[in-house]
Amino acid sequence: MTDSLLDPGFxxxxxxxxxxxxxxxxxLKLASGVADGLADQLGGTPAVAIDLIELELENRTFPVExxxxxxxxRVVIAASPTIAGSYAGLLKLFLDGLPEAAxxxxxxxxxxxxxxxxHALAADVHLRPVLLELGATCPTPSxxxxxxxxxxxxxxxxxxxWLERSGTWLAGVPA
Amino acid sequence: MTxxxxxxxxxxxxxxxVRGQGVTGQGVTGTEIGPHLRRAMGxxxxxxxxxxxxxxxxxxxxxxxSSLTSVSVSPPLVLVCLDRDSETVAAxxxxxxxxxxxxxxxxxxxxxxxxxxxxxxxTGIDLIEDGDLPPxxxxxxxxxxxxxxxxxxxxxxxxxxxQVVRISAGRLxxxxxxxxxxxxxxxxxxHLPSEVEPVTDAIGAPAAQAQAxxxxxxxxxxxxxxxxxxxxxxxIVGGGAAGTLTAxxxxxxxxxxxxxxxxxxxxxxxxxxxYRTENEHHRLNVPAGQMIGLxxxxxxxxxxxxxxxxxxxxxxxxPRSTFxxxxxxxxxxxxxxxxxxxxxxxxxxxxxGIDGRLGTESGExxxxxxxxxxxxxxxxxxxxxxxxxxxxxxxGRPGDIPGLEPELVESPHYIRDPWAEGALDQPIRDEAxxxxxxxxxxxDMALSLGGxxxxxxxxxxxxGLLPRAxxxxxxxxxxxxxxxxxxxxxxxxxxxxxxxxxxxxxxxEDWRVAFDSLRPITNxxxxxxxxxxxxxxxxxxxxxxxxxRHRMAPRVALGLERLKVNRRLRVRAAGIDRIxxxxxxxxxxxHLNRLDAEERLVVDRVINCTGPTWDPxxxxxxxxxxxxDQGLLRTDGLGIGFDVDTDGALVGADAVPxxxxxxxxxxxxxxxxxxxxxxEIGQQAEQLADHLLTDLAGILGTGLSLSVA
Numbered sequence: 001m002t003d004s005l006l007d008p009g010f011x012x013x014x015x016x017x018x019x020x021x022x023x024x025x026x027x028l029k030l031a032s033g034v035a036d037g038l039a040d041q042l043g044g045t046p047a048v049a050i051d052l053i054e055l056e057l058e059n060r061t062f063p064v065e066x067x068x069x070x071x072x073x074r075v076v077i078a079a080s081p082t083i084a085g086s087y088a089g090l091l092k093l094f095l096d097g098l099p100e101a102a103x104x105x106x107x108x109x110x111x112x113x114x115x116x117x118x119h120a121l122a123a124d125v126h127l128r129p130v131l132l133e134l135g136a137t138c139p140t141p142s143x144x145x146x147x148x149x150x151x152x153x154x155x156x157x158x159x160x161x162w163l164e165r166s167g168t169w170l171a172g173v174p175a
Numbered sequence: 176m177t178x179x180x181x182x183x184x185x186x187x188x189x190x191x192x193v194r195g196q197g198v199t200g201q202g203v204t205g206t207e208i209g210p211h212l213r214r215a216m217g218x219x220x221x222x223x224x225x226x227x228x229x230x231x232x233x234x235x236x237x238x239x240x241s242s243l244t245s246v247s248v249s250p251p252l253v254l255v256c257l258d259r260d261s262e263t264v265a266a267x268x269x270x271x272x273x274x275x276x277x278x279x280x281x282x283x284x285x286x287x288x289x290x291x292x293x294x295x296x297x298t299g300i301d302l303i304e305d306g307d308l309p310p311x312x313x314x315x316x317x318x319x320x321x322x323x324x325x326x327x328x329x330x331x332x333x334x335x336x337x338q339v340v341r342i343s344a345g346r347l348x349x350x351x352x353x354x355x356x357x358x359x360x361x362x363x364x365x366h367l368p369s370e371v372e373p374v375t376d377a378i379g380a381p382a383a384q385a386q387a388x389x390x391x392x393x394x395x396x397x398x399x400x401x402x403x404x405x406x407x408x409x410x411i412v413g414g415g416a417a418g419t420l421t422a423x424x425x426x427x428x429x430x431x432x433x434x435x436x437x438x439x440x441x442x443x444x445x446x447x448x449x450y451r452t453e454n455e456h457h458r459l460n461v462p463a464g465q466m467i468g469l470x471x472x473x474x475x476x477x478x479x480x481x482x483x484x485x486x487x488x489x490x491x492x493x494p495r496s497t498f499x500x501x502x503x504x505x506x507x508x509x510x511x512x513x514x515x516x517x518x519x520x521x522x523x524x525x526x527x528g529i530d531g532r533l534g535t536e537s538g539e540x541x542x543x544x545x546x547x548x549x550x551x552x553x554x555x556x557x558x559x560x561x562x563x564x565x566x567x568x569x570x571g572r573p574g575d576i577p578g579l580e581p582e583l584v585e586s587p588h589y590i591r592d593p594w595a596e597g598a599l600d601q602p603i604r605d606e607a608x609x610x611x612x613x614x615x616x617x618x619d620m621a622l623s624l625g626g627x628x629x630x631x632x633x634x635x636x637x638x639g640l641l642p643r644a645x646x647x648x649x650x651x652x653x654x655x656x657x658x659x660x661x662x663x664x665x666x667x668x669x670x671x672x673x674x675x676x677x678x679x680x681x682x683x684e685d686w687r688v689a690f691d692s693l694r695p696i697t698n699x700x701x702x703x704x705x706x707x708x709x710x711x712x713x714x715x716x717x718x719x720x721x722x723x724r725h726r727m728a729p730r731v732a733l734g735l736e737r738l739k740v741n742r743r744l745r746v747r748a749a750g751i752d753r754i755x756x757x758x759x760x761x762x763x764x765x766h767l768n769r770l771d772a773e774e775r776l777v778v779d780r781v782i783n784c785t786g787p788t789w790d791p792x793x794x795x796x797x798x799x800x801x802x803x804d805q806g807l808l809r810t811d812g813l814g815i816g817f818d819v820d821t822d823g824a825l826v827g828a829d830a831v832p833x834x835x836x837x838x839x840x841x842x843x844x845x846x847x848x849x850x851x852x853x854x855e856i857g858q859q860a861e862q863l864a865d866h867l868l869t870d871l872a873g874i875l876g877t878g879l880s881l882s883v884a
Contacts, residue, residue, distance in 0.1 A: 036666045049670045056681050063681035
């Protein structure tokens with residue numbers, strides 16, 4: 001339990017990192033829902049979703065506590081809206097600050113909200129390679145929510161659908 | 176002469192020096208008149224001002240003025256009377272300038288300090304520099320910068336008339352003035368209605384005569400007619416902090432015709448169980464500056480402490496008994512201030528039952544209680560008929576530890592409730608004691624029992640986690656955190672907490688700031704969790720939350736550390752496999768959780784330190800049992816407290832909030848996450864008093880607007 005913010009600590013197993021430049025965004029809501037659902041499936045401690053925009057940067061890096069939180073997790077959800085066809089720079093800034101191979105032995109899940117259908121591949125083309133580069137395993141499909149789907153299904157509907165679809169992959173999440 | 180230095184009686188804090196100077200060459204008649212004049216003028220209440228200036232070397236100098244008078248507005252002139260022989264008067268003559276500092280209610284210490292002899296340099300005071308003008312005292316109600324207009328000698332005083340050249344208002348808008356009345360420092364309590372009728376007939380006369388004939392200080396104002404006969408009764412069951420604060424808040428609202436009955440077997444209401452302990456090691460877990468019993472007077476406790484201990488700092492963790500005494504004094508003060516508009520009774524008894532027909536239409540059959548009222552039976556055979564009842568039951572006794580042999584439980588080797596009256600009265604000469612639990616109760620017990628010559632203490636809990644300590648600095652408000660708009664999930668709550676921890680960390684602050692930031696909205700966050708998430712919080716995070724949120728005072732933590740270092744106390748994360756009485760001692764078989772190993776202890780006594788329970792089904796109260804039986808209350812969904820609505824009304828078995836039964840304090844646990852500490856209870860008392868009086872306005876005939884006196 002060395003990677004907990006609180007000592008003696010609480011180390012959540014599922015951590016979502018949200019890189020939206022707006023506070024309390026739909027991205028945060030979606031990521032929280034997925035994190036919550038996953039934590040439930042894994043039967044462990046409650047999950048955590050960190051809204052990067054809430055944090056304060058020092059020398060253009062995020063607090064080390066945040067890295068500790070990620071290093072202590074089993075499942076990391078990297079969440080972002082699509083911005084200019086790719087994921088948000090805020091999330092990149094955080095991922096760049098992680099130590100080398102920080103996500104090794106961890107399961108990572110790319111999650112993006114896409115405004116238009118032509119951006120639906122951004123998660124797989126841009127975000128997934130970065131997570132893999134950091135050492136993560138990405139066994140599930142990315143969660144890509146089109147704005148239209150979000151409007152019709154709602155955040156909860158999308159989360160439920162994705163969790164059902166991804167259950168088989170997640171059964172193999174390393175303990 | 177009206178102020179501190181001259182009118183002071185023997186009990187005055189202004190000191191001997193000034194009194195000595197006051198008696199100068201008076202004739203026989205003068206000596207006879209002097210004390211009488213002093214007493215007579217003592218009836219003329221004044222504010223207190225300190226005059227500050229600089230001497231020839233530029234060093235600051237201050238003297239409490241005997242009086243301050245506003246002389247004229249145009250030109251702006253004020254008059255101060257100062258001891259003629261003082262260096263301050265000499266310095267004012269020389270420089271031609273002085274400043275007047277109007278003291279606030281917490282500054283009696285300044286008044287005494289500058290009355291009892293002059294003070295050059297004013298060391299230890301964070302003076303406000305005002306350019307070339309005389310320096311000013313901080314935290315006052317206001318300052319006047321003056322230039323000498325004229326000076327006149329009179330008796331032993333120098334009357335200095337000053338032209339006001341600059342006025343600055345004080346920064347303490349929420350403070351009242353320091354007053355001096357009948358040889359005592361006093362404070363203002365409330366204002367008369369803005370339109371006061373001039374006295375035109377005989378009705379006012381008896382009151383005036385009563386005043387003139389002299390009555391002992393501290394008594395309420397005598398009015399011509401007696402107390403109005405009570406039209407509504409609020410009964411408060413329990414006279415600890417929560418019950419007492421509720422009574423105080425009700426009294427402060429001065430609803431004519433209200434009767435308050437406080438039911439508690441203790442000789443004096445106030446301290447209850449929590450603030451009764453005289454053990455010096457038992458400290459408040461909240462610093463003095465944040466022990467806020469009256470939300471509208473946040474400094475009341477600190478100011479009260481400072482009357483006898485002026486050096487007390489807001490960040491100090493005082494003994495719990497200090498707060499107990501404060502509650503007693505606050506109750507007495509409030510009773511005095513409310514005059515006799517509100518009837519207050521303390522019934523020294525325990526409530527054991529309640530009228531079964533509560534909730535039926537009033538006047539149906541001939542119920543013994545007056546129509547609409549509910550009857551509470553007391554263990555002395557008497558009863559109280561009340562329109563509203565507030566349960567202020569405090570902390571419940573610790574629950575039973577499952578699996579203990581009845582033989583041990585019945586024996587003197589086991590203490591089920593260490594807080595019970597007399598539980599630890601007989602000196603414990605044991606060699607070894609087992610404390611079950613590692614929370615704040617254990618900490619209190621360890622500090623009571625440990626130390627040189629005391630037993631070896633073994634503390635055991637599943638996790639073996641101790642409460643964390645407060646930092647050396649004052650807990651902060653942290654940064655303001657907004658409530659989420661929608662329902663909150665457990666993930667969101669924890670995310671917020673950890674985000675705050677991370678932010679605090681990046682600012683070089685510690686995790687405590689994060690908990691402090693969330694405190695104002697903790698209950699809102701908690702309420703916005705659904706039942707399932709609340710359960711998960713309690714089971715997965717309850718302990719982690721508890722040890723970080725409910726912290727020990729630094730010196731308590733130090734004491735505990737000392738016990739650990741000296742091997743007087745050992746803390747283990749362990750389960751208890753077996754615990755048995757064995758030839759006059761107790762054998763305890765432990766299973767050490769982290770090491771997966773067994774260990775056997777032999778102790779002389781076992782103390783249940785698992786902490787209080789608030790599950791009504793486990794509370795040891797005949798009244799609660801009866802309320803449960805009658806379906807007038809039920810446990811909250813988590814089984815950790817009473818089910819109540821947002822006003823604190825008890826929710827019955829039918830899921831309907833009661834219109835006459837209310838709760839305050841720790842028993843609201845479960846519905847609220849923060850409900851055991853004084854700041855929260857103080858807020859609840861304020862809101863509950865408002866709610867009850869609004870509710871009773873029809874019976875009292877008071878209308879809906881009641882102001883706090």
